[in-house]
Amino acid sequence: xxxxxPIEFPGWARSGGILLASFNCIGAILWATGSGxxxxxxxxxxxxxxxxxxxxxxxxxxKGAKDPARDLGRLAMLLPCIEKESxxxxxxxxxxxxxxxxxxxxxxxxxxxxxxxxxxxxxxxPIAAILLLPLQIAIGFEAWRRQYGQQVxxxxxAIGEIESLCSLASMRFExxxxxxxxxxxxxxxxxxxxxxxxxxxxxxxxxxxxxLWDPESLLIVSGSNMSGKSTFLRTTGANVALAMAGSCxxxxxxxxxxxxxxxxxxxxxxxxxxxxxxYAEILRLRRVVELSRERHGVxxxxxxxxxxxxxxxxxxxxxxxxxxLVHSGAIGMATTHDLALAxxxxxxxxxxxxxxxxxxxxxxxxGFDYQLRPGVVQHSNALELMRSIxxxx
Numbered sequence: 487x488x489x490x491x492p493i494e495f496p497g498w499a500r501s502g503g504i505l506l507a508s509f510n511c512i513g514a515i516l517w518a519t520g521s522g523x524x525x526x527x528x529x530x531x532x533x534x535x536x537x538x539x540x541x542x543x544x545x546x547x548x549k550g551a552k553d554p555a556r557d558l559g560r561l562a563m564l565l566p567c568i569e570k571e572s573x574x575x576x577x578x579x580x581x582x583x584x585x586x587x588x589x590x591x592x593x594x595x596x597x598x599x600x601x602x603x604x605x606x607x608x609x610x611x612p613i614a615a616i617l618l619l620p621l622q623i624a625i626g627f628e629a630w631r632r633q634y635g636q637q638v639x640x641x642x643x644a645i646g647e648i649e650s651l652c653s654l655a656s657m658r659f660e661x662x663x664x665x666x667x668x669x670x671x672x673x674x675x676x677x678x679x680x681x682x683x684x685x686x687x688x689x690x691x692x693x694x695x696x697x698l699w700d701p702e703s704l705l706i707v708s709g710s711n712m713s714g715k716s717t718f719l720r721t722t723g724a725n726v727a728l729a730m731a732g733s734c735x736x737x738x739x740x741x742x743x744x745x746x747x748x749x750x751x752x753x754x755x756x757x758x759x760x761x762x763x764x765y766a767e768i769l770r771l772r773r774v775v776e777l778s779r780e781r782h783g784v785x786x787x788x789x790x791x792x793x794x795x796x797x798x799x800x801x802x803x804x805x806x807x808x809x810x811l812v813h814s815g816a817i818g819m820a821t822t823h824d825l826a827l828a829x830x831x832x833x834x835x836x837x838x839x840x841x842x843x844x845x846x847x848x849x850x851x852x853g854f855d856y857q858l859r860p861g862v863v864q865h866s867n868a869l870e871l872m873r874s875i876x877x878x879x
Contacts, residue, residue, distance in 0.1 A: 487554035488638035492631040493547045493624070495540065500625050503618045506533045510616040533618060544624035548602060551627040555599040558638070562592040564645060578651075584644040591634040598626040654733040657684070667729040667740040674783045674817045675699045676726065679739035683721040684728060691736070692856040696722060698785070698817040702839045704808060706831050707821040708863040709843035711871055714856040715821040716751065718843070719787045722819070723747055726785055746781050748774035748816070751789040764794030771807050778816040786811050786818030793823070801826050812837060828862045 510533055513526035565588055573579045602623050604610045614620065658664065661684075676698040682691035692714070698705065709715045725735040726745055750770040755763040771788070778784040791807070792800040804827055808820060822828070831838040842863035846853050852870060872879045 487550060488631060488635040490631075490635075492628040492635070493543050495543065495625050495628060499540070500622065502536060503621050503625070506536055507617045509533075510618070514616055536618075540621070544621045547624035547627050548620060552599070552602060555595050555602075555627070558592050559596050559599065561641065561645060562589065562596065565589045565592070568645075568648060578648075581644045581647055584640050587634075587637065588641045591630075591637070595627075595630050595634075598623055598630065601626075650731075654728075654731065657728075658734050661734065661736070664734040664736055665738065665740060666734050667742060669729070670741060670743055672743055673700065674703070674745065674785070674815060675741065675743045676722075676745065676785060676817060677739070677741045678722075678725065678735075678737045681721060681725060681735075681737040681740070683717060684724050684736040693738075694718065694721075694856075694858040696858070698819070701837045703817040704812050704831070704836060704838035705819045706828050706838060706840050707819050707842065707858075708823070708825060708828050708840065709821070710845045710863060710866055711823075711868055713843035713845055713854050713863075715843055716789050717856070718858065719749075719751060719789055719819060719821060723749055723751075723785070723787050743783050745783050745785040745817075746777060747785050747787065748777045748818075749787040749789075750774060750791070751787060762794065764792070767792065767794060768803075775807065775810050775814075778811050778814040782815065784811075784814070784816040784818075786816050786820075788818070788820040791820045791822060791827070797824060797826060800824060805830050808838075809836075823866070825862060 506529065509529040510526070513529040517523055517526045565585060568582055568585060569589065571578075571582075573582060601619060605614050605619065605623075664684075676696065678696045680693040681696055682688075682693045707715050707718065721736075725737060725740065726742065726747055728735050729740060729742060730745065750767060753763060753767045753770050755761060755766060761769075771791075774784075774786050774788070778786065788807075791804045795803070801824070804820070804822070808830060811818065820827075828840050830836060831840045839860070840862045841858050841860055843854070843856065843858060844863055846855070852874065869879050
């Protein structure tokens, strides 16, 4: 609304409206003093003809401005909080400078909005008709758009950036033991010591180490159900996203080169789009491969790669995708239940390794320690899980 082309009113629209409003007031005074309705009727007829010249523009302007003006009013509540702060950071000082004039501008808009809302009052309605307030309000809205409209996007971006920085600062405040990452140049690298998921409570999060770098730029992560494979991928992706945003990360040490994340996690089918889960996944995989070719430094995270097809096609397809990613210089991980995919790591030309998560059966109950171990998982727990919930397997 703010940056759209304003509705143009001729320069004489406001002065003509004020003049006619004056005639209407005189006519109303004459009628109120018993001098008859003629003067009020004549001035009202002229006013109606005058407004009709603008071919409904006042109504369109007022209707289009009401909701956006109210939304900007919500921002106005935040601006004084920012203006009264004394910032020593050049970044924050720059953001506040981008908000220059926002308070005054939005306050002016709110005055026009207040007048617009008052038109719904039955006592005000006849007064508004006499003063041609709908026309004056519409002209006011459009004048405001011409003066401030191009600045609104800058105001919203600045407030959004402050909100983002507040979120990152809150995380640091709540987790003072977390570290800031070391970002280096060179070939794609990710090295984490005692890394945990940033959204898990400290007493529940299990920490693991991770290194992705040549000669192990690809990890094939195998493991039983519920052992922590998908969570580990999310842990890695969330911490890298925080690192690239300039935040602290949930780790004891964290070192990386600038990385772009390409993920295929929890892809879903779509009845509306008419695509299966497998088709949705291969579309996502194509985008990840394209990303690795477009950018230097891509971290790929592929969960249960190609599980929507048979074992034969899965192995051929997964190997082709992983080969394309590795050869483009990307680093990353792929989880799988299909242990045949673990053989990829033993093939020549793959800078890869196998790691796994495992479960333990103690006193007939299954438990997990969520610790990452080298090598391929040696057993599956699918049948035990099915039996544990009462399925006769």
